[in-house]
Amino acid sequence: KSSKQRYERFRRAYQEGKTNELSLYRKKEKDQDFSDRDHRSKKDRRRHYLGNYVRWLWKFWPTVVLLVVLSLLSAVLELAHPLFLRHILDNVLLSDTLATAERIHQLHLIGSGLLVVILLGQCISVFKNYRTRTLNLHVMISLRRSLFDRLLHLSLVDLTDMKTGGVISRLSGDVNTTSGLLQLGLISPGVSLIRLVLAIGMLFYLNWRLAFAAITVLPVAVAISFLVAKRIRPIYRAVRDDAQHVDGRVGETFGGIRVVRGFQREALESLNYNIGRHEIVRKQLFAERREIALWTVWGFMMSCVGLVTVWFGGYLQVNGRASIGDIMAFQWYAMLLLNPVWQIVNSFSELQRSLAAMERVFEVLEMQPDKPDRKDAVDAPATVESVEFRNVDFQYNEGIPVLTDFSVCIPGGSVVALVGRSGAGKTTVTDLVARFYDPTNGCILVNGKDIRDFRLATYRNLLAVVQQDVFLFDGSVAENIVYGDSSASFEEILDAAKRANADQFIQELPKGYESLIGERGVKLSGGQAQRLSIARAILANPQILILDEATSNLDTESEQLIQSSMRELLAGRTTFVVAHRLSTITDADLILVLDEGKIVERGTHSELMERQGLYTEMVKRQQESMATNA
Template identity: 70%
Template sequence: MFHTPSSRQRYQRFKDAFRSGDLKQLSLYGKRNDDDAAPADEADSKKGKRKQRRRKYLREYVRWLWRFWPTAVLLILLSLVVAGMELLHPLFLRHILDKILLDDQLTTAQKLQSLNLAGGIFLGVILVGQFLNVIKDYRTRQMNTRVVLSLRKSLFDRLLKLPLRELTDMKTGGVISRLTGDVNTTSGLLQLGVISPGVSAIRLVIAMVMLLFLNWRLALAALAILPIVMAISFLVSKRIRPIYRAIRDDSAHVDGRVGETFGGIRVVRGFRRESLERQHYLIGRHEIVRKQLFANRREIALWTVWGALMASVGLITVWFGGRLQVQGRASIGDIMAFQWYTFLLLNPVWQIVNSFSELQRSLAAMERVFEVLGMPEDKPDKDTAIDAPDHVHQIHFDQVTFEYNEGQPVLCGFDVRIPGGSVVALVGRSGAGKTTVTDLVARFYDPTVGAIRLNEMDIRDFRLQSYRNLLGIVQQDVFLFDGTVAENIAYGRPNATMDEVIDAARRANAHRFIVELKDGYDSLIGERGVKLSGGQAQRLSIARAILADPHILILDEATSSLDTESEQLIQESIHELLKGRTTFVIAHRLSTITDADIILVLEEGRIIEQGSHAQLMSENGVYHQMVLRQQQSMQFQR
């Protein structure tokens, strides 16, 4: 029976990692490693590399944001104007108190007249400030929306161009979490990391100048505590950031598991594992909540210290200001204006301190987003790349060796010449390298050693999109999109007419069952074609490849999901379709490839037999034995 660490053990591991600063272990699902045993200088080196990566991502983010600089400048100017108008409020209060209400030389009528005038001006300043603040908030939201849209577009484009290996390692949950939550959080980095702290810092400086102008002794007493607050905020926030990165990594893993659970719900229910999947989900979410609470406790401690220190500032202002007023060295207006300026001083300090915590979330999300944006594209075209030819004379596997993992070759010294228009069948046990051969033909991967040549030219010398225009693929694991039948058939050729779609469906023996659906070709088939049977989905996949009209066709176990009658009908129509096309076929049932021009028998990534069906049967070799075993198995099943 398989065991996983208990919730308490996982949480204890997380706390130990936090105390030791081992950031890689903060993630619930992070891989265990030997960093604990690494020398101190090696740990310092890794820490330095993390900082370098973070700085690199920040620089890239700043360069990326440069396209929004006009809006950013407008927001900064609006923020400064609004802040400047707010800083006038205490001066109005001081004027009203000292020059109007407490001035014994004015009559009651003069006081009322002056009060109405000052109050009207004060109200006008407030209304104008609020109007500008509304504009600023609207423009801020508008810019954040544009940033999110632009960032999602850039991230989605890069994800589509990433190497297949990187996408496989990232998993679906990681991709979705980056496109949704991480991008949303990253969009606030400009506001939290640049505009808000910058404007708050300017407001802070102006408020300090005004405090010093009103009474420098009182100002020095009130400002003495601020450096302590800022230092504590910085230290706490620095420790919180890796926790938020770990929370996002764990959320991506849990979301990915949820996608797998409902994508394979038939398997889950078939093996009665609902309770296990529920346990996986609850454990993952429980650990994420624990980490959030762990970070929240530290944030609450920060706010508690901050509140106590700020309360002491107010107490000092009242006590020391009262003494000055009693001594005749400050007026009531000075003290009230000073108190107001103290509030205006504390507000930007609060915003800066609060932005530290929010900034950590944004930085953690930014690292995950720009980690992907910084990945190299999958097989970028060479500067000298040319368009692929519109015909296939020959495909040559020229001493090809391929490794998924270094030192573990899947294909080794694979060498064969395939004339254009030939049907090539790949035969062998599971893991022999059949699918790898077709993946190399499709340029999902490139050879580690050697080359695949089309008409004597390395296929890496062609523009990738131009080369893939030659291809049509029917996969073993059929993938259909959540759309209509017609949309899925026309996926590889979206400009096809309805007549062409129907013709392709007829050739794939799919037309009959399609017209029996409620809405025919406009019927929705559900996510991954869940509303269709396995055979129906397979036939739609074949129709999609037929409509694409490719020069090179890859049929990866294309008829393995069909009943015998449907398979026979499809074989007859495909036999006509394949004339003049170079086709690679993988099939478990060897009876379907007897007409192949070339049969390659693979074993451990090497070609051990090669020839037509008749030739290989006459040699009494491995292929002959495989055919006999399948025939005996079929007779036994009957």
């Protein structure tokens, strides 16, 4: 659909009050909003998030108190300005009893006092603004750190649902906006309310008749303003949802740029991006028009207050019930009255953006971390003597079994190969070993103890994983290898690279081990990236090694060289190997043949070949394919 068609759909949903349909993507994608998991009402959920946010901010309370005190001092000094003006007009300039020299002396004296008050107020204001910015930065850094840490520990299912765009938008824009919630939602409205009370008090002190006339327009203005501002919030939520989707699509586009160019889809991706951004602009303008209407109403009300002050004040002055100084001071106080009210209304409008962002941040902060340690959890053993699957069932989605009654006992130090057709559950087995997921039923035991009884961090220290889809970071060769053990020396890095048959090609790079390999290792070939990944696992010196088709991207020569070093590498380690090339697992201590999530055959290579079963069929088919290709 074009951006205009999407915008019309959005506008109809807004007019009908269907706030959950303001974003085209919210109903289609689970990553937009995890609040569906919370059955509380929106009001209760928002109140809950706000309460948690306030408790989270408690560590900043000394700075908050300081800012409130500084704001009050600044307000008191500002309220003193009209009194100086009133005194100058009534008691100096318009006085018939003072001589000219005395008037000039009083004018200089009062003017100097006013100058001191203004300078003091400016100094307080500068210091307050600096502390406000500092507080916002500290809140932003602390919130981003907490959110990043929680995202790192979410389950793979939650992260997959959230998608890369959702993660990035929460860490960047949402955190930036939420950090201003302290100022918009607490400090600014509280101080403005106090300023409002003080200003009203001064108005009644000067002239109670004029005060009643001036404030009659305020309730109408405030009611209209809050009503309009409340209607703006769902629009900004929809804008954030759409921006998250578009940003996520951008990441996918450039992550798969070779596919995009290979199929000549540059124009299509550009069109999709422009439509998405154009739709966001339309929605932003939709919100801006409502904000402009709010500002127009408020500006009219401010003008009305000024008109009433001059009009009715002039009438009172003619009848001897108010002085010129009273009218001028009252006009100034009327503006000081309207400013805090406008700040409260304006902050409420801005608050809608911050609340939308805060909800998205705190709904993630409240999500349960992946596999929290049990209360009686213990450290994982230093050595692995056995790994046992006991009646393990597993489902990614309810009702769709991936593994069924999977049972096997593996002695420590054994090499176990997992083979089977695509979708048989081979990678799922290794994911369960790594505790990326937990069994739906049954358990996995290490040294006779359920791995869920171990502290997850200590258990993961036993593991190293080399996957088929290699992920390398944008850094140097050495930085990617040392990721397996941050305390390793360069000599250990060099040794790991040699054992993975990676040292030779690394030395040929322009800067050797300091050469930059680009995002996801784009400057390396597939085989080179795979060998670097293997070197990283070797450096980790794991007790359990998972090789998920780790040699699939290697050419024949590199694979042969690695196989010779693998015997030394795998010695003493419990290793799970997933491989399509069955020729690479002939030396495995145990081969498990999987079909539709079940173990249909088990044994060594020679034992399975003698049985003439599924494994033999797969080996022969692969040999025939290799002979044909040769």
